[in-house]
Amino acid sequence: MAGKAIVAVKAFYPGGRRRTASDRGNRGAGLKQKVLVLGAGGQLGRELQRTLPAGVECVPRMRAELDISDAVAVADCLRAVSPQLVINAAAYTAVDKAESEPAEAHRGNAEGPGVLAAACSEQGIRLIHISTDFVFDGAASQPYAPDAATAPLGEYGRSKREGEVAVQRLLPEALILRTGWVYSSFGGNFVKTMLRLMGERGELGVVTDQVGTPTWAHGLAEAVWAAAERPQLAGFYHWSDAGVCSWYDFAVAIYEEATALGLLSKPVKIRPIAAAEYPTPAQRPAYSVLDKTSSWRDFAMEGVHWRQQLREMLADYKEQADA
Numbered sequence: 001m002a003g004k005a006i007v008a009v010k011a012f013y014p015g016g017r018r019r020t021a022s023d024r025g026n027r028g029a030g031l032k033q034k035v036l037v038l039g040a041g042g043q044l045g046r047e048l049q050r051t052l053p054a055g056v057e058c059v060p061r062m063r064a065e066l067d068i069s070d071a072v073a074v075a076d077c078l079r080a081v082s083p084q085l086v087i088n089a090a091a092y093t094a095v096d097k098a099e100s101e102p103a104e105a106h107r108g109n110a111e112g113p114g115v116l117a118a119a120c121s122e123q124g125i126r127l128i129h130i131s132t133d134f135v136f137d138g139a140a141s142q143p144y145a146p147d148a149a150t151a152p153l154g155e156y157g158r159s160k161r162e163g164e165v166a167v168q169r170l171l172p173e174a175l176i177l178r179t180g181w182v183y184s185s186f187g188g189n190f191v192k193t194m195l196r197l198m199g200e201r202g203e204l205g206v207v208t209d210q211v212g213t214p215t216w217a218h219g220l221a222e223a224v225w226a227a228a229e230r231p232q233l234a235g236f237y238h239w240s241d242a243g244v245c246s247w248y249d250f251a252v253a254i255y256e257e258a259t260a261l262g263l264l265s266k267p268v269k270i271r272p273i274a275a276a277e278y279p280t281p282a283q284r285p286a287y288s289v290l291d292k293t294s295s296w297r298d299f300a301m302e303g304v305h306w307r308q309q310l311r312e313m314l315a316d317y318k319e320q321a322d323a
Contacts (some may be wrong), residue, residue, distance in 0.1 A: 036083040039090030043184040047221035068112035074119045088129045096281040098155040109159035114166030121171045133180030135161040138285025145291045146236035154282040173234045175227055180240055180288050184217035185317040194254045198268045208248035208272035212288040213240040216309040226299035238290035242303035248272040257311050261318050
């Protein structure tokens with residue numbers, strides 16, 4: 001699929017309104033450029049291709065096609081593609097595995113973004129780099145602002161923070177967009193895992209003392225394209241859907257919405273449990289709600305509640321399954 005964008009059968013605006021032909025013609029009208037999307041096979045990478053604005057040529061590269069920690073390969077790719085913008089959605093995302101593979105996490109999340117930022121700086125290319133809420137320790141009691149102090153708890157968060165520092169040092173004009181709790185119709189994620197387990201079991205225990213905000217990758221992709229349309233923007237921004245919930249709340253909503261759509265047909269009991277009852281190798285932030293105020297303002301986008309986005313994603317997932 002190198003050099004070819006995926007053509008979407010159907011697309012949405014965040015908030016559930018389907019995009020019309022007129023929308024697609026107007027969205028991105030001022031964004032005439034070639035964009036290199038790294039991590040094109042992941043959840044965000046796939047959605048970036050589905051939401052491609054008019055007038056943009058997307059050149060997707062999957063992880064197997066380009067190792068962003070390979071300086072020679074990165075420089076050669078940038079020269080060959082000659083993009084005006086690089087969107088880096090490539091990352092090492094195995095949070096628990098990172099505890100036993102810190103070198104691999106560092107290579108993908110810290111060394112790689114640094115190599116990419118240096119190459120973009122040398123060739124005069126703009127960079128949008130995707131980061132994570134795991135750079136915070138979760139000790140806050142109010143949403144984390146983009147300039148809040150970072151204090152990652154585990155190897156994944158530390159490697160992502162090191163990547164942020166490298167990008168900002170080597171390419172100060174880069175835009176770094178943090179997000180969290182990402183899900184979509186593609187790949188592995190909490191929503192799809194819950195659908196599978198709810199189809200198999202009659203009872204589930206889900207953590208209730210970790211709080212954040214789910215992020216539909218489709219809406220995240222729209223936010224990235226909105227940022228891409230504004231080359232004057234740089235520095236740190238945050239994006240997730242609006243509202244707050246625990247993993248338990250999220251699971252209950254998944255069950256209710258999926259049942260209403262006919263994706264689930266039998267009753268499932270969902271029990272709230274403490275994180276201590278479900279130990280994992282990596283410690284997660286207890287509170288990872290992000291403050292999106294500056295993004296809503298500067299991207300000229302309204303925040304959409306996470307439950308509405310979940311409803312849209314499940315409808316999209318059902319339609320793809322039916323097809």
